[in-house]
Amino acid sequence: MQWSIQQLAKAAGTTSRTLRHYGERGLLVPAGTGPGGMRMYDEQALPRLLRILMLRQYGVGLDAIAQILAEHTSDAEALRGHLRDLHGQRDRLSAQISSLEGTITAIEEGKPLMAEEVFADFDHTQYREEVEQRWGTQAYADGDRWWRSLSYEQKKQFLQEHRDIATDYAAQAEAGVPADSEQTQDIARRHLAWLSNSTTPTRDYVMGLGELYVADPRFGSNYHGHAEYVRDAMKVYAERNL
Structure with missing residues (x-):
């Protein structure tokens, strides 16, 4: 069975223009053409497009997606990996919902808030492997010790500051x-000041972190689909100032 570019775009909730762009980038090649030169796609295109759309949803850029698709992982195996990620996200969301419900109830009933319960949904240890691989076990240990030393208010302020930075990056990217x-370099300056709370950002560290935002959806998802933009801004700032 085959689908025209319009049919596939409608089924996937995207646009024909997007599919043509994916084709131009070599990510989604049509199986052939129909009447009038219309692009046609076969069943093999369906799981491939699903992979592309899911990676884009995670904030992964097209260059990084091309590298991922070139690794010759079977579609079924790759989608199983995405499924595991979604199960993990579901579990984290369930924990976040439970934590928020408990926090709201405590506030409304005038009960004392416990920092361990309020921040039960924020699991910084999920990045341990990546941090240790890139910057060593001591870097992770130092960061872990620093995080655990913070008070409830300090943790709350730290997380909100990062959300503000991510939102400002997204606004700049979407405005072109x-x-x-x-303006964007001022956001990058704030970003590095935020990072400086827990580490000493060197040029290599900042550039490596920017690449990690693009390569790992768990990091990139924090930047509203603009991980590549954040990486580029960090790279410019590092080259100019570090």
């Missing part, structure tokens, strides 16, 4: 402001 602009 270049990553090397003065």
